[in-house]
Amino acid sequence: MRFSERDGEMTIQECITFAKGSEYLGLDPDNLGGFELAKERITKLLEAVPTVKGIALATTSFGWIDRAYCRSKNIPISNVPGYSREAVAEHTIAMLLCMAKRILISDRKTQKGAYEKEMGFELKGKTLGIIGIGNIGSRTAEIARGIGMNVIAYNRTPKIVQGVTMKSLEEVLKESDAIACHTTHEDSNKNFIGSKEIAMMKKGVIIVNTADREIIDEQALAEAITSKQVDMYAYEAEDIQRPPLGDLERVIGLKSFGYYTKEAIYSLFDIFISDIHALVEGKPQNVVNN
Secondary structure (H helix, E strand, O other): OOOOOOOOOHHHHHHHHOHHHHHHHHOOHHHHOOOOHHHHHHHHHHHHHOOOEEEEEEEOOOOOHHHHHHHHHHHHHOOOOOOOOOHHHHHHHHHHHHOOOOHHHHHHHHHOOOOOOOOOOOOOOOOOEEEOOOHHHHHHHHHHHOOOOOOEEEEOOOOOOOOOOOOHHHHHHHOOEEEOOOOOHHHHHOOOOHHHHHHHHOEEEEEEEEOOOHHEOOHHHHHHHEEEEEEEEEEEOOOOOOOOOOOOOOOEOOOOOOOHHHHHHHHHHHHHHHHHHHHHHHOOOOOOOO
């Protein structure tokens, strides 16, 4: 068994050299250039290392690996579901509060010596619409209800979640004062929310996206923020300076860290190691490419 001590990006050739002869791989997207570059690089890695029999991902997200390719090679892929449930749910609510109470935008202006009062609004009594109510989305709903919000949700597959009213996507978009995106990170969700969907939203809605920046058409969103159809938007990504959102004052772009708590990281390690053991024993768990 070999471990890389590199936290940052490795070249594809470094990855191939390191993995040569391996039967099982434990992969982190940071070593492969982040989510946007990882998929292509992993496929090249697997083509160069044909001995691989199984892959354990160090993330809940699995959109950064070509599942179809791995399936065609009979290579099971395991992820680490649920490890960051509490961390990301709390982070989501924190971002909603920051937008509603104008915390970060006021700080930005203060730091520039241009402070002015920003009138916010209270979340109690408002409606939170959750798109994708799985592990993290359901916990986000619990916390939101705890601060007095009404919660509605849309999920592609039928779900029953206590205290949450399930609705169609159109209903969620039309009725929500705030929207939290908790969809899965995969190609089929790209531009899931475009200009048509944004036009359905309440004027002045706030949106937080801790799932995947690609699920929202950013050009359409930038236009909606400029026209004030959307009041504020908060998201996480590797490249937060990328246009068209990078220069907009009412967009909060953060490097990805919502998952990064002591408790979540300990949980990640436990599940990740368990996944590797299960692959080696021929009894893969948490498989995402059946």
